[in-house]
Amino acid sequence: MTQSAPTAPQDAQAPKGNRPLSEGARQERRLGWMLCAPAVIVMLAVTAYPIVYAVYLSLQRYDLRFPQQAEFVGLSNYGAVLSSEFWWEALWVTVFITLVSVAVELVLGFALALVMHRAIFGRGTVRTAILVPYGIVTVVAAYSWQYAWTPDTGYLAALLPSGSAPLTEHWPAIGLIILAEVWKTTPFMALLLLAGLALVPEETLRAAQVDGAGAWQRFFLVTVPLMKPAILVALLFRTLDAFRIFDNIYILTSGAHGTGSVSILGYDNLFTALNLGIGSAISVLIFLCVALIAFAFIKLFGAAAPGAQEGGR
């Protein structure tokens, strides 16, 4: 999203009203649509079609072991999911992990961004180093954490009182999942915030300093308000991303001890319980949750709607 980027040169506005288009403009239009068409068709084919099909499947009783017995059952799969404690537990775990990790990431990400922004030397090295967690395969990082916290193979588990296996207890395991998630994604948050920090004019900060504002006052009263768009975009991206958490949980605990997210629940229903109907209902519910979060961000917090800032075109 370019809300955070310094420049977004506006293309010339499309001709207003019903003024007849010149031949050249018409050709330009057609060329534009033709160039975009393949991408649009592919994107719709790989997302819109499957999600519609998922809605259809979710209305069927469909056990993969007995595909012949599939039949239309209306909304009863949704009833089964929504009245199941597993769904609510998974939803609660997902929401908890999302809220805590995004909050921690925001604070840590700000700290990292300020280090990269203000450091008097070594900025390049720091930036390279924090790109490593961002780029590394999530599964690899998750294995590293898993081994580190497992008694016998782990250096971190060795620091704990003997006999403790944090990944096999509910709250410690959730804490470690959050730790793994925070480690991996804070750099992304930091880079987005760094781009936002670059937009805060140095003179404004200096003026505030001259007026007697302390470092914290300058940060909270000048920097943060000026960075609001960048912060909201970073929060939106990370919240939606954290809500989909799967890889870390799958490797760290496989969702045992009440640590499964909604994505893990959907996966288990499909591949362990082999219930395509219920699995699809969960898929659709997760999709609705994500849509709701995005909608809430845009409406309540005024995060610029996707594409709106290029706006009015």
Add this chain to the structure above:
Amino acid sequence: MSATGRRRVSQWAVVNILVIAYALFPVWWIIALSFKEPSTLTDGNFIPTDWTWENYRGIFQTSEFTRALINSIGIALISTVIAVVLGTMAAYAVARLRFPGKSLLIGMSLLIAMFPPISLVSPLFNIERIIGIFDTWTGLIIPYMTFSLPLAIYTLSAFFREIPWDLEKAAKVDGATPAQAFRLVIAPLAAPGVFTTAILVFIFCWNDFLFAISLTSTSAARTVPAAIAFFTGSSQFAQPTGSIAAAAVVITIPIIVFVLLFQRRIVAGLTSGAVKG
């Protein structure tokens, strides 16, 4: 240098070292594990006492890993090429041409980038089994389009907006043919953006795990992240720890190399495109 100056330098040095340690700690641990003798795998030492290549030799002797590596490279490369080609066409149109529906395109690709992959897994699982592309390269490349194509469109249109397109006109005024203007002026300006986008898209495809374990069932198309989750020890009772660690390091190396070589561009691409899949 004054005393306060020296103190500031050493303070920043401490801060920088903390950040670097934070970033590299888990990476070091998996590297250390991969170089440990099987007998010392469980000693919990932070630094291996006896260094060995045995784990690496082990995984490269099994087709389970080498096949997965070929799958990973092949699938990620093909997805990247398709996404970047289609994305370049669309992004060129967005940056260069006047037509209605532009912001709709950008908005749509953003929404699709935010799509929860698990929502696609159950329908795709069924569709792919019915049309017979389950457990094939095609079967993974298709879902990879859901995040790679929006990422490509987004990042590329941000890059293309920065290109001074007037130079093309200037070259033509100076007597260049359209082909020359494109080859000598526009292509060199656009290439870095396209290249950076390709790296980002590749990293995302390389990283995928959920689609890779859901839409494959054999080593025919299983990529490395999925394959290592299915690793078994050399005997029934041996833990595959060493093999997993070695395989993990092997698939991390290309990422580290990309990051080291192109960090400036990757940062630019990330913050202008700002889509995390």
